[in-house]
Amino acid sequence: MNRIPRHRAFTVPLQRTVATGVAWLLVTGTIASAQDEGPADFNGLRTPSSPAFVLLGVEPSSVERPNTPSDFAASILSASSNLSSLPKDFALETSPYWLLGHPRRSWRDDIKRNVLKSIERTFTLSAATAELGTSDAPVRGLAVSGRMSLFSGRVPDSTVKQIEQFEQALAASAAADIERLEPTFAALQRQLLAPARTKEDSLAALDRYTEARGDLIAQLTESGELGADTEVLRDEATKLVTAREGFLMDLAGGVAWSAPSAALDSADLDRWGVWVTGSYTMPQVSFVGMARYLGVADGEDDAVDIGARLIYTRDRYAVSAEYVGRHVTEDAAGDQWRLAGVIEYRVSPDLWINGTFGRSYDDEARGSLLAQLGLSLNLSKQRYELAGAGP
């Protein structure tokens, strides 16, 4: 299923919103805009789901996410013309563990994970290519990355209870349906199976019996006599949240090459990156720490970012404080840091208002004080996961 961002944020610099700006002036005392360039903000440092895309600086409009080994092979062979060329504008993301089915694995086997199981179940591989040059001087970029959770925390007790209650509801629903079906199944069995005398006849009759049961189930479902509670169960299923809590740690790394003229043998190492995100998530309080190292081939602009965020959530609001520091090699300007407070308030299940205030990276530059208001709209309608509350 999807690992795309859960919600899209619209942030409005304070000076562009007159009415709300007055309130924030009272709080901050200064009008300033967020930096449009420079070091990434806190969430920008978090371990990306597909580091390859970040290294290449692309946001692919379509990402191949094969679900089976054969789909995976087909994607690779198709994009690379049977491995004869470097694909153009290609993006792929896959989790090897989930390419295969696990028919004997219950959700209870995943409440807790040791390190090996965590790596096995969370490892994702991503790869991307993009055209980085011009039509006169084409340069094909290629990036490959991996990501895994070394520690995955555990499924909260409240979630375990919620799933158990839901499964009990499924069993009760199944009982209601089977009670309705049983007398008619018995009649079908007498009609179709009783006359069979040989083994071959019995097997053929069994197939007809299965078909007849299928027809009956379809008929009774269409008439509303079966599955009367299906919509209720579907609704309950969408409320199941499988987020984990406790100590979580993500590790990701990737490498990017550039290939002039799109020739694979001309590819040179361009940049690489390593991300580490650790967090401890409890029902109301979360702590997130992170580090990112971005290296470039000439070694002059390697950058190290370190950040931390403390989040408190309650009912409809969340309050957090965050710090991000950056060190760039060969940078005469010296180290930079950012300190900010963030308040988020849930107006409706799909709409959050957020405010950010604090100090941006360069305290000498105009606009180093932060004051922003924004809206976060949960467009995907997926289960809400508070930004920053955990990987």
Place this chain on the structure above:
Amino acid sequence: MIVREIRGIPHVIDSRFYQVKKNSQVTITVEVGDFQAGGTSYSWKGRTVIGNPNFTGHPVNGPGEPISGTTMHCLTKVTDMRPETNQTSVTYTLEGGVQEGSYPYGIEVVEDGMANYQITFIFTE
């Protein structure tokens, strides 16, 4: 085995013979796999038994109670709750007959979708 999609829900439907002896005491185990949520109930000789939420080594007939010539209808409802996969699977295991029988089924559903597994076992000598 047949698969019917009815009102957006795939129904996996199958019928099986399971060979027993005169005095066999049969047990059933139902495992919902692929880390998904599911619950099972069955009917046997007009009695409906609700799973908790499924069955592990659950005796179908009592000691000495004849089972040959009877039929058990199982229904398992499964819901996709995993973000990593939409695969669902159910494995029915019968023990106590002439030999152990394992009957695995699986189907992929839509995101947050449901699947119904309707499996009937006919006990024969």
